[in-house]
Amino acid sequence: MSEKGFNLKFAAMESIRKAAILTIGDELMIGQIVDTNSAWISAYLDSQGWLVARKMGVPDQVDEIIEGMQLCLASADLLIMTGGLGPTNDDLTVDALCQFFNCEKVWHEETWQRFVEILQRFNREPTDAYKSQCYQPEAAEILPNKHGSAPGTLFRRDNKIVVSLPGVPNEMKYILEHQVMPRVPKGDAGQHRVIRTAGEGETILAEKIKDIEDALPPEIKLAYLPNFSKVTLRLSARGTQHRDALDHYEAQIKARLGHLVYGTGDVSLSQSIGTILRERGETLGTAESCTGGYIAHRITSVPGSSEYYLGSVIPYAYELKTALLDISSETLYAHGAVSEHVILQMATHAREKLGASWVVATSGIAGPGGATPHKPVGTIWIACAGPKKTKTRLLKLTRDRHSNIEYASVAALVLLRQMLLEEA
Amino acid sequence: MSEKGFNLKFAAMESIRKAAILTIGDELMIGQIVDTNSAWISAYLDSQGWLVARKMGVPDQVDEIIEGMQLCLASADLLIMTGGLGPTNDDLTVDALCQFFNCEKVWHEETWQRFVEILQRFNREPTDAYKSQCYQPEAAEILPNKHGSAPGTLFRRDNKIVVSLPGVPNEMKYILEHQVMPRVPKGDAGQHRVIRTAGEGETILAEKIKDIEDALPPEIKLAYLPNFSKVTLRLSARGTQHRDALDHYEAQIKARLGHLVYGTGDVSLSQSIGTILRERGETLGTAESCTGGYIAHRITSVPGSSEYYLGSVIPYAYELKTALLDISSETLYAHGAVSEHVILQMATHAREKLGASWVVATSGIAGPGGATPHKPVGTIWIACAGPKKTKTRLLKLTRDRHSNIEYASVAALVLLRQMLLEEA
Numbered sequence: 092m093s094e095k096g097f098n099l100k101f102a103a104m105e106s107i108r109k110a111a112i113l114t115i116g117d118e119l120m121i122g123q124i125v126d127t128n129s130a131w132i133s134a135y136l137d138s139q140g141w142l143v144a145r146k147m148g149v150p151d152q153v154d155e156i157i158e159g160m161q162l163c164l165a166s167a168d169l170l171i172m173t174g175g176l177g178p179t180n181d182d183l184t185v186d187a188l189c190q191f192f193n194c195e196k197v198w199h200e201e202t203w204q205r206f207v208e209i210l211q212r213f214n215r216e217p218t219d220a221y222k223s224q225c226y227q228p229e230a231a232e233i234l235p236n237k238h239g240s241a242p243g244t245l246f247r248r249d250n251k252i253v254v255s256l257p258g259v260p261n262e263m264k265y266i267l268e269h270q271v272m273p274r275v276p277k278g279d280a281g282q283h284r285v286i287r288t289a290g291e292g293e294t295i296l297a298e299k300i301k302d303i304e305d306a307l308p309p310e311i312k313l314a315y316l317p318n319f320s321k322v323t324l325r326l327s328a329r330g331t332q333h334r335d336a337l338d339h340y341e342a343q344i345k346a347r348l349g350h351l352v353y354g355t356g357d358v359s360l361s362q363s364i365g366t367i368l369r370e371r372g373e374t375l376g377t378a379e380s381c382t383g384g385y386i387a388h389r390i391t392s393v394p395g396s397s398e399y400y401l402g403s404v405i406p407y408a409y410e411l412k413t414a415l416l417d418i419s420s421e422t423l424y425a426h427g428a429v430s431e432h433v434i435l436q437m438a439t440h441a442r443e444k445l446g447a448s449w450v451v452a453t454s455g456i457a458g459p460g461g462a463t464p465h466k467p468v469g470t471i472w473i474a475c476a477g478p479k480k481t482k483t484r485l486l487k488l489t490r491d492r493h494s495n496i497e498y499a500s501v502a503a504l505v506l507l508r509q510m511l512l513e514e515a
Numbered sequence: 516m517s518e519k520g521f522n523l524k525f526a527a528m529e530s531i532r533k534a535a536i537l538t539i540g541d542e543l544m545i546g547q548i549v550d551t552n553s554a555w556i557s558a559y560l561d562s563q564g565w566l567v568a569r570k571m572g573v574p575d576q577v578d579e580i581i582e583g584m585q586l587c588l589a590s591a592d593l594l595i596m597t598g599g600l601g602p603t604n605d606d607l608t609v610d611a612l613c614q615f616f617n618c619e620k621v622w623h624e625e626t627w628q629r630f631v632e633i634l635q636r637f638n639r640e641p642t643d644a645y646k647s648q649c650y651q652p653e654a655a656e657i658l659p660n661k662h663g664s665a666p667g668t669l670f671r672r673d674n675k676i677v678v679s680l681p682g683v684p685n686e687m688k689y690i691l692e693h694q695v696m697p698r699v700p701k702g703d704a705g706q707h708r709v710i711r712t713a714g715e716g717e718t719i720l721a722e723k724i725k726d727i728e729d730a731l732p733p734e735i736k737l738a739y740l741p742n743f744s745k746v747t748l749r750l751s752a753r754g755t756q757h758r759d760a761l762d763h764y765e766a767q768i769k770a771r772l773g774h775l776v777y778g779t780g781d782v783s784l785s786q787s788i789g790t791i792l793r794e795r796g797e798t799l800g801t802a803e804s805c806t807g808g809y810i811a812h813r814i815t816s817v818p819g820s821s822e823y824y825l826g827s828v829i830p831y832a833y834e835l836k837t838a839l840l841d842i843s844s845e846t847l848y849a850h851g852a853v854s855e856h857v858i859l860q861m862a863t864h865a866r867e868k869l870g871a872s873w874v875v876a877t878s879g880i881a882g883p884g885g886a887t888p889h890k891p892v893g894t895i896w897i898a899c900a901g902p903k904k905t906k907t908r909l910l911k912l913t914r915d916r917h918s919n920i921e922y923a924s925v926a927a928l929v930l931l932r933q934m935l936l937e938e939a
Contacts, residue, residue, distance in 0.1 A: 118738065120567045121705060122558030123749065125551050129572075134546030143544045144579075146572030148553075155568070162586055215718075281545060294639075314542065325547065377808075377829075383815025384801075384808030387829055391807025394883050394916055396831075402839065403829035405801075405811055411826045411869065445835065459818050492818055 107329060108278035109144040110136050111163035113156075115174035115184055116258060120150045128173050128263055135267065140278025141169055142329075151175055156187035160253065168251050169275060171267070174258035176224070176241040184255055185228060185244075191253075192246055194230035199242070202227065206240055231255075234270035238262045243270060279330040284341040286324040288351045289360055289505045293317045296324070296348065303343050311336060319498045320505060321360065350512055360504050361389045361396075367511050368399035368449070375507075376447035377403040378416060378437045380428065381455040381471055386500045401447045406437075416440045429455050429466055431483050438476035438483075449511070450476045451503040455486065457495045469495055473503045477510050531753060532702035534565040535587035538572045539580055539598035539608055540682065552597050552687055559691065564702025565593055566753075575599055580611035584677065592675050593699060595691070598682035600648070600665040608679055609652060609668075616670055616677075618654035623666070626651065630664055655679075658694035662686045667694060703754040708765040710748040712775045713784055713929045717741045720748070720772065727767050735760060743922045744929060745784065774936055784928050785813045785820075791935050792823040792873070799931075800871035801827040802840060802861045804852065805879040805895055810924045825871045830861075840864045853879050853890050855907050862900035862907075873935070874900045875927045879910070881919045893919055897927040901934050 112129045119126055126148065133143045145166050149155040156175070163170050175184030189196055203217075203225040210217050224241050227233055234243035234254075239262035246253040254271050256263045288296060293315045297304070304313055310333060316323040324344060326337050345352050353363040368375055377387050387403040390396055406412040409428055413420055418436045426432045438452040455471025462468045469488035474481060486502055488495045536553045543550055550572065557567045569590050573579040580599070587594050599608030613620055627641075627649040634641050648665050651657055658667035658678075663686035670677040678695050680687045712720060717739045721728070728737055734757060740747040748768060750761050769776050777787040792799055801811050811827040814820055828839045833852055836842040842860045850856045862876040879895025886892045893912035898905060910926055912919045 114570075118740070119554070120557055120570070121561045121751075122554040122556070122567075123738065123740065125549065125554040127549050130543070130546040130549040132546070133544055137545045143546075144574065145583075146538075146544070146570075148570030150568065159569075314547070316542070316547065327545075374832075379808075379811075383820075383824075384803075384811030384827060384829070385815075387808030387831075388812045391809075391831065391881075392917065392920070396807075397885065400807075400831055402831035402835045403808060403827070404839070405808070405827035405829070407811075407815065407821060407824055407826035408798075414870075415826065415828070415868075444839075446838075457815075461821070493816065496812075496816070 108141045108169065108276070109167045110141040110169040110171065111145040111147070111167035112143055113159045113163050113170060113172045114146075114148045114258075115151060115156055115159075115172060116148075117150045117181065119148050119174070128258065128260060131260070131264065132171055132173070132267065135264075136169075136171070137281040139272060140280045141275075142278075142281070143167075151181045151183050153183050153187045153190060156184060157191050160187070160191055164251055164253070170251070170253045171271075172253070172255045173263055176255065176257045185226065188228045188231070188244065188246070188253075188255055192228060192230040192248065194228050196226040197229045199225050199227040199233060201233070201235070202240070202242055205236070205242075209240055232274075234266050236262050236266055237269075238265045242266075245271065245274060282328045282331065282333055282337055284326040284337045285356055286326075286341060286344055286348070286352055287321065287354045287358060287360070287363075288324065288348055289321045289353050289501065290351050290509065291322070292320070293322045296322055296351070300344055300347050303340065303347060307340060308336065311340060319494075320501050350509065353508060359389075359393070360501065360508070361393050364504060364508055364511065365390070365393050365396055365399055367508070369395075373448035374399050374401050374446075376401045376441055376445035376450045378441035378450055378452040379403060379405050380407060380412070380437070380453055381457045382453040382496050382500050382503070383407060383457075385496050386451060386453065386503055389500060389504070401445050404441055404444065412437070416444065427463075427466070429470055429472060431472060431485070434472035434474040434483055435481060438474035438481055442476045448478055449507060451507045452476070453499055453503055455495075455499060457492045457499075459492060471495065471499045473499060473506060475503070475506045475510050477514055479514050480510075482506060482510060532565045532593065532700070533568040533591045534560050534593040534595065535569040535571070535591035536567055537580075537583045537587050537594060537596045538570075538682075539575060539583075539596060540572075541574045541605065543572050543598070544574045552682065552684060555684070555688065556595055556597070556691065559688075560593075560595070561705040563696060564704045565699075566702075566705070567591075575605045575607050577607050577611045577614060580608060581615050584611070584615055588675055588677070594675070594677045595695075596677070596679045597687055600679065600681045609650070612652045612655065612668065612670070612677075612679055616652060616654040616672065618652050620650035621653045623649050623651040623657060625657070625659070626664070626666055629660070629666075633664055656698075658690050660686050660690055661693075662689045666690075669695065669698060706752045706755065706757055706761055708750040708761045709780055710750075710765060710768055710772070710776055711745065711778045711782060711784070711787075712748065712772055713745045713777050713925065714775050714933070715746070716744075717746045720746055720775070724768055724771050727764065727771060731764060732760065735764060743918075744925050774933065777932060783813075783817070784925065784932070785817050788928060788932055788935065789814070789817050789820055789823055791932075793819075795872075797872035798823050798825050798870075800825045800865055800869035800874045802865035802874055802876040803827060803829050804831060804836070804861070804877055805881045806877040806920050806924050806927070807831060807881075809920050810875060810877065810927055813924060813928070825869050828865055828868065836861070840868065851887075851890070853894055853896060855896060855909070858896035858898040858907055859905060862898035862905055866900045872902055873931060875931045876900070877923055877927055879919075879923060881916045881923075883916060895919065895923045897923060897930060899927070899930045899934050901938055903938050904934075906930060906934060 149159040206221045231244035243256045243266040314325040406415045412418040442450040452474045458468030471486040474483040573583040630645045655668035667680045667690040738749045830836040830839045866874040876898045882892030895910040898907040
């Protein structure tokens with residue numbers, strides 16, 4: 092991933108507060124699960140003025156955990172540890188904490204009461220397996236866990252803070268936000284402006300805004316994050332004093348990129364389309380073949396999408412293209428299902444059938460099978476039918492099935508958005 | 516996540532080969548992206564007999580990268596580094612490598628030719644930005660990158676191997692599999708048996724196989740990985756000598772759990788259903804309301820699904836339930852769209868319309884909006900119509916929109932699979 096001019100210059104930022112993250116668990120070390128916790132923790136700490144200067148992952152083993160703690164604390168004043176707090180023999184974080192802080196495990200009655208309460212809800216008997224989780228390090232401040240059983244713990248030593256949290260994401264997030272953060276000082280929060288674009292690659296975008304990027308002051312950094320045919324631009328600085336400058340450059344870039352910008356902040360492409368449709372009181376439908384429902388899924392993932400999304404027809408099988416969308420069998424026979432003639436009929440017929448203001452349609456060969464001499468894998472037609480006209484695009488993709496479906500879905504939504512803006 | 520009895524006992528495994536992973540990039544440190552690379556690398560190395568003993572993440576900064584390398588090599592004989600090889604000023608991995616291995620950057624003509632070749636494909640001129648990526652550490656063995664521009668590099672020192680790879684996943688994977696692995700010794704590969712179940716929670720499963728789990732020899736570990744209403748069980752050992760034992764316990768667990776097991780190894784629930792349908796020459800269709808195409812997407816994500824998946828109707832809007840699936844407006848008026856009466860008609864009518872052997876249908880309130888006094892968010896009806904009968908289930912979920920859609924989709928596929936087995 093290219094990160095043009097994006098460098099937090101950690102060394103030059105001694106003023107800011109440094110944190111470290113230590114993730115614990117064999118399942119992480121053998122790649123059984125992807126660690127999504129540390130990305131969330133990093134972004135959250137950044138918003139609270141703590142910059143993560145180091146991340147470590149270690150197995151469920153006391154000496155490895157302790158060494159990890161030492162190495163993390165060597166470059167940070169706040170250490171967030173996750174994992175290894177479960178009921179089983181391989182959950183050793185509490186033992187490691189006791190050894191590191193030279194204290195005993197002591198019975199914590201509130202934790203036990205919490206277990207009893209949860210188990211009663213499921214009409215289950217508290218067993219010894221649960222009791223083992225009620226012994227906590229004597230040196231710790233216990234952080235209650237509203238969303239689960241195992242509590243978090245907080246330790247203070249040499250002006251540094253060590254926090255141990257469960258690995259379960261929603262439990263970890265709750266304790267960090269509501270129990271940990273009120274107990275630690277805040278620093279200069281990272282200030283970010285996120286500009287979301289679709290329709291052009293990062294090279295074209297970079298050329299369009301080259302002069303703006305070259306004129307950025309050193310304290311403001313610009314990052315490009317490409318994802319298929321979408322590119323997210325992120326302006327970053329640290330400290331509220333840069334807010335006006337960030338606003339200024341964000342406005343400049345948005346003005347320059349114009350219609351390529353579909354939103355700012357956390358908005359998704361589907362959300363931005365939904366906003367336009369809702370404002371205009373227009374409706375949307377889909378007719379998917381090769382994308383097999385993925386576009387509908389993206390649209391309906393947005394809360395409130397039922398206000399403008401009517402529904403979809405997915406004529407995956409050849410025969411259903413005629414049965415569900417009245418595609419003429421002559422057209423199908425003459426040009427094949429993956430053709431401009433068929434995609435045109437799919438979009439326009441679906442628009443009538445669904446009674447929608449707009450319809451996007453896809454028909455192609457996602458692969459790995461299904462290719463013909465004249466239509467290789469990745470040959471995908473997309474179309475968008477609106478009140479005034481219908482447009483088609485031919486995609487020639489070269490990726491695997493998953494990526495082809497993903498890319499075609501984005502391309503269809505981009506086409507829809509462009510037409511929405513043209514016909515405004 | 517509970518990891519019953521799952522402990523690789525790293526300390527006790529001095530015999531096996533230890534690796535470390537160092538991920539480089541500011542974007543990882545501020546949580547801008549989730550690191551999926553290291554999970555893949557860990558699992559791949561495990562399959563090659565290399566156990567990842569330590570993971571580290573550091574920002575784009577030479578001294579941090581070098582310290583990360585030192586700390587990783589302190590506990591590993593193979594270090595895999597990813598990231599920081601891009602064209603921009605903040606990509607400093609090559610500089611760090613040169614400093615660590617005390618060598619110069621030298622021009623690498625093959626890399627330049629690779630750039631020229633790629634750029635010509637896109638009719639673009641090679642600029643100096645690309646030239647900067649052609650200087651490689653003199654001490655390195657250059658590993659060609661078939662899927663991208665920046666090559667990997669491999670260094671040998673004190674019987675240890677250090678490898679630097681691009682952060683782009685498919686480039687990283689190609690170089691690691693085809694360029695790195697042939698150059699490093701292999702160890703005792705991790706031996707795993709993965710048993711995939713759906714339909715019961717981990718507590719029930721654990722009770723069902725308690726005696727088998729208690730009888731496991733110490734060198735064989737069992738892990739539970741729950742994900743919504745699916746639970747993956749994983750038996751692990753190290754070294755080929757445990758293969759027979761793993762086969763034995765896998766067979767025992769599969770026999771005990773019976774129909775709850777939908778597959779072993781990498782198979783997905785959608786794949787396992789596809790296999791049954793293909794064998795029987797039967798077909799499948801879907802009629803989704805609240806899941807909005809997500810079930811269709813899961814099914815069509817499987818290569819070759821067009822052999823048995825016919826298509827779907829998504830009557831998201833109230834009116835379309837009548838227009839597309841002839842749901843009687845009386846039924847809709849009397850019972851509402853989220854009712855057993857309507858889900859029954861959706862499944863049976865869609866089965867006729869699509870001409871499919873089987874149809875799964877969903878109708879519910881995914882949330883956050885749309886609740887009524889008698890139908891709270893999470894009230895979701897699912898149904899499955901087959902050749903002999905139609906079954907319905909009422910789900911009362913309590914999660915967010917995304918999770919409700921995910922959970923309902925799995926529940927619908929589980930119901931389909933159960934009926935497929937019953938009507939075998």
